[in-house]
Amino acid sequence: MTSAAPDSAILQLQGASFGYADRAVVKDLDLRVEPSEVIAVLGPNGSGKSTLVRGLLGLNGHLEGTVRVLGEDLAHLKDRYRLGYVPQRHTLSASVRATVEEIVAIGRLPHQSWFARRSALDDQLVRESLELVGLSDRAREDVSTLSGGQQRRVLIARALAAQPRVLIMDEPTAGVDEASQIVLADVLHRLVERGTTMLIVTHELAALRDLVTRIVVISGGRLRFDGDPTSYAERRAADEIAHAHGGHHHDDELPTRRGTPTGALGPVDHLGAS
Ligand code: ADP
Numbered sequence: 001m002t003s004a005a006p007d008s009a010i011l012q013l014q015g016a017s018f019g020y021a022d023r024a025v026v027k028d029l030d031l032r033v034e035p036s037e038v039i040a041v042l043g044p045n046g047s048g049k050s051t052l053v054r055g056l057l058g059l060n061g062h063l064e065g066t067v068r069v070l071g072e073d074l075a076h077l078k079d080r081y082r083l084g085y086v087p088q089r090h091t092l093s094a095s096v097r098a099t100v101e102e103i104v105a106i107g108r109l110p111h112q113s114w115f116a117r118r119s120a121l122d123d124q125l126v127r128e129s130l131e132l133v134g135l136s137d138r139a140r141e142d143v144s145t146l147s148g149g150q151q152r153r154v155l156i157a158r159a160l161a162a163q164p165r166v167l168i169m170d171e172p173t174a175g176v177d178e179a180s181q182i183v184l185a186d187v188l189h190r191l192v193e194r195g196t197t198m199l200i201v202t203h204e205l206a207a208l209r210d211l212v213t214r215i216v217v218i219s220g221g222r223l224r225f226d227g228d229p230t231s232y233a234e235r236r237a238a239d240e241i242a243h244a245h246g247g248h249h250h251d252d253e254l255p256t257r258r259g260t261p262t263g264a265l266g267p268v269d270h271l272g273a274s
Helices: 049-056 100-111 120-132 148-161 178-193 229-244
Strands: 011-020 023-033 038-042 061-069 083-086 166-170 197-201 214-219 222-227
Touching: 011 049, 023 049, 023 061, 023 222, 038 049, 049 061, 049 166, 049 197, 083 148, 100 120, 100 148, 120 148, 120 178, 148 166, 148 178, 178 197, 214 229, 222 229
Parallel strands: 038 197, 038 214, 083 166, 166 197
Antiparallel strands: 011 023, 011 061, 214 222
8 A cells, every 4th residue: 555645546456356257266456556657467378367457347247345446436437438448359350341530439439429429529539549549640541451550559549539547458569560569569658658547468568668667467366466667577587596496386476487387478578687
């Protein structure tokens, strides 16, 4: 806990569990996200990162404990679009016949009545969001003609158009080539400069290392680490030394470059410290 006023937190989780039907996947999580923090959520496959993210968005079960968004209880949240979401698998299949700006304008829908035309503010936010992700010149194009990395940026723009208080991203750089990763990291940098609070689930910390202010590691559904990137790098280095000396695996051990049996974060995860 920090000494900040309780309502300054964007997200506040206390003893929170998330999961499905009768099974808790993420258990007993305490987490407080302050404005302008950029948090990378790391952990092996199947450790519950997506379950946590989807739980925060109210898309699947929040089972226990307290979850507050801007001081409001998640269950009674009036405006869910204060939580911006960029899903892991882009949903812009080839069959979608829509222009880039039409997709981004979907982000404004929760703010419009059913019969309302787009307002000047809607148009302005769509324009600004496209500018932020560097796709202004593609606004009128069919979204299916864009590359995977560009479509990822369209989805970021769609989330931004709703003016979210926090942007929650599930693997924003996964499955795109290195050049697109660099462009995406650049977009995220621009968001950091604007003070955007972000929670980013990622396997590719190296691509984001300059912008992350805090690292949270979830493994086996439990919080294993919560700290700044420097302490994370130190902790990983210490774990690797322990490995080199034949140390045993502990359940609360961080995933290392060497890899845990549960499938670790892989070689690109480390902070690039040489
Ligand atoms: P991660 O995002 O860290 O890879 P997930 O949150 O996707 O992990 O998965 C965590 C656990 O939750 C896994 O054991 C997975 O099988 C289970 N799980 C994921 N989605 C569902 C679902 N819709 N129903 C039931 N169990 C699920």
